Amino acid sequence: MLHRRAAVFPLTLAIAVAGCPGSPKTTKPARKAPNKVFVMGFDGMDPTLTRKFMDEGKLPNLKKLAEAGTFETLGSTQPSESPTAWSSFATGVNPGKHNIYDFLTRSFETYLPDLGMVKKGDPPEFLWGLFPTKLPKLTSIRGGTSFWVHAGRDGVKSIVLTVPVTFPPEEIEHGEMLSGLPLSDMRGTIGTFNYWGTDLTSFEEGNTEFGGYLKTLLFENGVAETFIKGPENPILKQEERELKAKKKDGALSESDQKRLDELATTKDVNIPLKVKWSENSGQAELEIQGQKLTLKQGQWSDWVPISFKFNFLIKVHGMTQFYVVRADKELQLYASPVNMDPRNPPIAISKPDDFAPRLAKQIGLYRTLGWAESADKALNEGRLSEADFMYDSEKAFDDRERIFFKNLERTDWDLFVAVIETTDRVSHMMWRLIDPKHPMYDAELAAKYGDSIEKVYRRADDLVGKLQAKLPEGTVFMVMSDHGFHTFRRGVNLNTWLVQNGYMSFHGQLDNKKGLADLFGRGKFFEGVDWTRTKAYAVGLGQIYFNLRGRESQGVVSAGAEYKALQDEIRGKLVTLLDPDTNEPVFRDIYKRDDIYKGEYLQFAPDLQVGFNDGYRVGWQDTLGGVTRAVVENNNRKWSGDHCATATEISGGVFFSNRKIDTKTPNIMDLSPTILKLLGVPLPSDLDGKPLM
């Protein structure tokens, strides 16, 4: 998924408050439900791999569950991306009714992409640059109503933990929620790591393609002064906005202009970091905000609390973990994305607000970042190793597990939903080591780490066993995933195809590599596109949008006959596209909007949605708005497995239950009505799914 990518939404916090989708205040007093229901979600658990490991005797608990109850492939959404699929899980409706079609949305006005899960309101405002007078507001763009909200209104007590697309957290009556994706780090991104090296060239410094920030370490008498990159200061942002507005009116003095130039590069609240090291010492000493720590080569620190000061009144709290990669003849140092400190997060990350801090009191610090397995980016960038990534991912699994079991000490719930994403992250990064045909297959690494995916499946199975032992007698137990997994050998650049086939045009020549900054409005996404001569464009992981008159700001395609003809024409050409290297079909199908989506959010849907064959995904540069020369090219990244926009018939996840179900073809949209029925909650009339039992 572009899920990977560090999406930047200027959550630039302060004391912010999250808006919640239609926080309901009804209703019924708490009651006892006819059944207790526990749902354990493992993001990206694939039915083919699961069957294989079960047959090999590696997943005894899931095997038992399958034999006593149910194991089927669970139909996913189109596209089979986590935000889309988890939204359909929660709401029981198709994307046309919940509005989450991808990680990204695009602007009808500018054509630029934005993170497709939250909407930011007006920026915060400060009086005299001091006192917050208006708080920033985040709202989820997800429509529909989740089953835990329905259940709560009907008096059911619930606990909902780290489910994707639950940030900002939803207010649940008689319930508690800890947010999952897209809960950001302190910079408002899905995860920006910091990395320092004595061996980095100045050319490598700065932002990386996949969301890291690199700095060269220069030692003088054994000491280097550097910093941790922090969030943008919302007060300085306001000053910059005001100066820009003044400039627009032509009223900028020389000193104003100087200040504006200065603000362009100094808005980040960086925290000084002092590093002491001598060659071949095997360790480094760090000093940050009065805290001193010594770490040996290969050692991770505990969570180190740090705070970012916006002014003498406003301070926000985060935490990071340091890791000394090398301390021999070079020093290489990594710091994890700065997580919000659960004891005092700058915005609500749970409902009730004090649920997250209370949990920290009970179990100690835990990672709050939605994208908890955050070392994947540094692995993809070649800054951390496979072993480092697996270590950190195990820790992420540990943290989630601790949170689940702490809450399981209580029995006053009738609905419990918990999701772990480690299964997805490890599959994305390590698939190359179980696919000898992958361009990034490496026999030596495969011998060492080829069992990484199997390991995380075994750990999931182990967790299933432990949960079952702990659950109250008679609980209806479900284990499910949002989608399956595939190898990702070849990247397909949809915009390149659109250009080559005359559907997208440019003012001139262009050719430069794009990075994350381009993706989120800071760079030049779709640079040079001549919209007056462009009929279609691709954004995200398999979505093709038409440049429609009356919808897009410079639309050229008319609704009605022209729209339908264009759908047929592009679909007809794409479905026959063969990989020039292998002669395999790239797509299994191309879906027309109205054939797969229905509902009030149809206008935001892609006009065509691609359905990839096994082995293919949208190319990296395509997702970043760059137009490369080749339509189909090798995926030369360690991010080597994927599932985004694979054709519907090969995109399903898993469904296990200790109860039998009525069908061989359950769909992810069926879970919400199934669970509501088990809880004795009347089914809403507009659901697309049907109860399975």
Ligand SMILES: [Zn+2]
């Ligand atoms: Zn994924």
